[in-house]
Structures are given as C-alpha cells and as structure tokens.
Amino acid sequence: MKNIYLIGFMGCGKTTLASTLAKSLQREWIDLDERIVCQEQMPIAHIFEQKGEAYFRQVEAALLQEISCTSGKIISTGGGIVGDKRNQDSLKKGICIYLDWPFEELYTRIADDATRPLAKSYDQLKALYETRKPLYEASCTLHVNCTGQTPYHLKHYLIETLALK
Numbered sequence: 001m002k003n004i005y006l007i008g009f010m011g012c013g014k015t016t017l018a019s020t021l022a023k024s025l026q027r028e029w030i031d032l033d034e035r036i037v038c039q040e041q042m043p044i045a046h047i048f049e050q051k052g053e054a055y056f057r058q059v060e061a062a063l064l065q066e067i068s069c070t071s072g073k074i075i076s077t078g079g080g081i082v083g084d085k086r087n088q089d090s091l092k093k094g095i096c097i098y099l100d101w102p103f104e105e106l107y108t109r110i111a112d113d114a115t116r117p118l119a120k121s122y123d124q125l126k127a128l129y130e131t132r133k134p135l136y137e138a139s140c141t142l143h144v145n146c147t148g149q150t151p152y153h154l155k156h157y158l159i160e161t162l163a164l165k
C-alpha cells in the first residue's frame with residue numbers, strides 16, 4: 001500500500017485533510033512539519049530564524065526520504081516540499097495529491113501568520129505561489145480543484161476517486 005502525500009501551498013488544508021483521511025482509513029498520519037519541530041525541539045519560525053531556511057530544507061528532505069521508504073501512511077507536507085528535486089523523487093514513490101486553491105483564498109488564511117516564516121507581503125507570497133504552482137502540478141498524481149469544497153467533501157472525493165476503501 002503506497003503512502004499518500006498531500007501537497008499544496010500554505011493554507012490549502014493539507015494537515016486537516018490528511019488527519020481526517022487517516023482517521024477514516026485507519027492509517028497512520030504523519031505531519032512532516034510537526035516531525036521537524038519535534039526533532040529540532042523548536043518551532044518552524046525559530047528554525048528559520050536561528051538556523052536558516054537551507055538548514056530547514058535539509059532536515060525536511062532527509063525526513064521525507066526516510067518516510068518515502070515506508071508504506072501505508074498519510075502524510076501532510078510543508079508548502080515548500082516541491083522546491084527540491086530530491087523531494088520530487090521521494091514523492092513519486094507514493095500517491096501525491098495537490099490541493100489547489102486560488103491565491104486570493106489562501107492569502108486570507110495565511111496573511112500575518114507569525115508561525116509561517118514565509119508568509120510575508122502579498123506580492124512576495126503571490127510570486128512564490130506562481131513559482132510553485134507548476135511544481136505542484138508536475139509532482140502530483142491527482143490534481144484537486146478545491147474551490148467551494150469542505151474537508152469533509154474532499155475526504156470523500158479522495159476515498160472514491162482513489163478507491164481507497
């Protein structure tokens with residue numbers, strides 16, 4: 001049974017959907033950011049401040065690589081996971097679901113969120129979104145247009161579409 005990865009920009013609901021999907025399917029849920037926080041013993045924002053983004057990306061890639069050698073898990077990833085070629089290869093070993101929301105919707109959710117070090121100005125975030133969108137599209141097995149959907153609907157849609165039960 002392949003791992004299932006949820007990918008997408010900050011605020012797209014990867015964590016919420018992964019946890020509820022895992023519960024319904026009685027599978028183990030792993031939140032990659034939470035694993036990093038646990039391992040490093042500090043919040044993501046502090047890792048960025050004190051050790052730098054490059055360090056964070058190294059830890060993120062190493063953990064993903066380790067997890068990609070396992071099976072049957074549901075994994076919520078951080079929004080920047082697709083920026084690294086090594087990660088794209090790790091994601092390809094599983095089923096990868098891209099949760100696609102329009103930028104304006106995501107911006108209302110992440111603006112001024114101090115826990116997200118990359119949630120800076122509108123223009124910076126918009127540019128990051130535009131850069132990453134093609135990477136999410138290239139890395140995913142299933143591209144889900146989430147507009148107007150609740151986590152409940154998305155969960156059932158995924159279970160049916162991927163014939164997970």
Ligand code: S3P
Binds near residue numbers: 014116118
């Ligand atoms: C990041 C997204 C964050 C977290 C880190 C970097 C990004 O996760 O991994 O702050 O580069 O987009 P979420 O997508 O869960 O906010």
